[in-house]
Amino acid sequence: MGYAQLVIGPAGSGKSTYCASLHQHCETIGRAVHIVNLDPAAENFDYPVAMDIKELISLDDVMEELGLGPNGALIYCMEHLEESLDDWLEEELENFAEDDYIVFDCPGQIELYSHVPVFKNFVEHLKRKNINVCVVYLLDSQFMTDVAKFISGCMASLSAMIQLELPHVNILSKMDLVRNKKDIEDYLNPESQFLLSELNQRMAPRFGKLNKALIELVDQYNMVSFVPLDLRKKGSIQYILSQIDMCIQYGEDADVKIRDFDPEDDD
Numbered sequence: 001m002g003y004a005q006l007v008i009g010p011a012g013s014g015k016s017t018y019c020a021s022l023h024q025h026c027e028t029i030g031r032a033v034h035i036v037n038l039d040p041a042a043e044n045f046d047y048p049v050a051m052d053i054k055e056l057i058s059l060d061d062v063m064e065e066l067g068l069g070p071n072g073a074l075i076y077c078m079e080h081l082e083e084s085l086d087d088w089l090e091e092e093l094e095n096f097a098e099d100d101y102i103v104f105d106c107p108g109q110i111e112l113y114s115h116v117p118v119f120k121n122f123v124e125h126l127k128r129k130n131i132n133v134c135v136v137y138l139l140d141s142q143f144m145t146d147v148a149k150f151i152s153g154c155m156a157s158l159s160a161m162i163q164l165e166l167p168h169v170n171i172l173s174k175m176d177l178v179r180n181k182k183d184i185e186d187y188l189n190p191e192s193q194f195l196l197s198e199l200n201q202r203m204a205p206r207f208g209k210l211n212k213a214l215i216e217l218v219d220q221y222n223m224v225s226f227v228p229l230d231l232r233k234k235g236s237i238q239y240i241l242s243q244i245d246m247c248i249q250y251g252e253d254a255d256v257k258i259r260d261f262d263p264e265d266d267d
């Protein structure tokens, strides 16, 4: 049995930074984790790259040779990955041991998880290899300055949840940039009518029913349960890792002791 995280989220939400911090943390606690780059446009990495899609195909080559723009070229690259699941991916996965823990750092184009079936097929392939996969969706905490951005971020996460049908952990990234916790509490409290009243204020009255339905959808899918990630706090990444481990049943048989961590603690 192997284990994997599929790290997704909008562009710039902090996916690669999370992967690098996770790698560093695992190194400190003596736990093996392999980070894989699945972004054909990525250039610089703060973690050792265990496997790289750019060895299969690179965005620059596709743009140059096919005369495509960045978005078209990205879709082309990912469709090429999809076509190469049984050969390139299969061969690359052979370099890992059966019970290895792999973290896939994915591109930020959100349509890859909502419209295009590439990641659906990618995770199906991993499942056939007996790998337990968890989706880790990062949302930038700065989205919580704007109700429309927050709702669209939630909807994107929800689409990925429905499309990929995997255990799913939502992370609120860049918590070090949140000056006042009160600012985000309103967004995360389903009881407060804050989101609905903000949306209603923004839009014409005829959208009232639509706004209500959207907010109910967010509540029903438990989308408000975000785990905060504050890289300044020592226990933050370990807390997130333990949540994900639980989802994919990693280390169930091992005698692992994880210090209880309260994400609200400052140390």
Ligand SMILES: Nc1nc2c(ncn2[C@@H]2O[C@H](COP(=O)(O)OP(=O)(O)OP(=O)(O)O)[C@@H](O)[C@H]2O)c(=O)[nH]1
Pocket: 009, 010, 011, 012, 013, 014, 015, 016, 017, 018, 039, 107, 108, 109, 173, 174, 175, 176, 177, 229, 230, 231
């Ligand atoms: N303050 C702060 N900045 C962060 C944090 N995480 C990421 N950043 C910054 O946010 C920017 C984007 O971070 P990345 O990790 O490259 O984000 P990404 O989601 O991998 O981006 P794409 O690959 O473009 O989709 C960089 O400038 C990071 O330094 C964080 O926890 N706190």
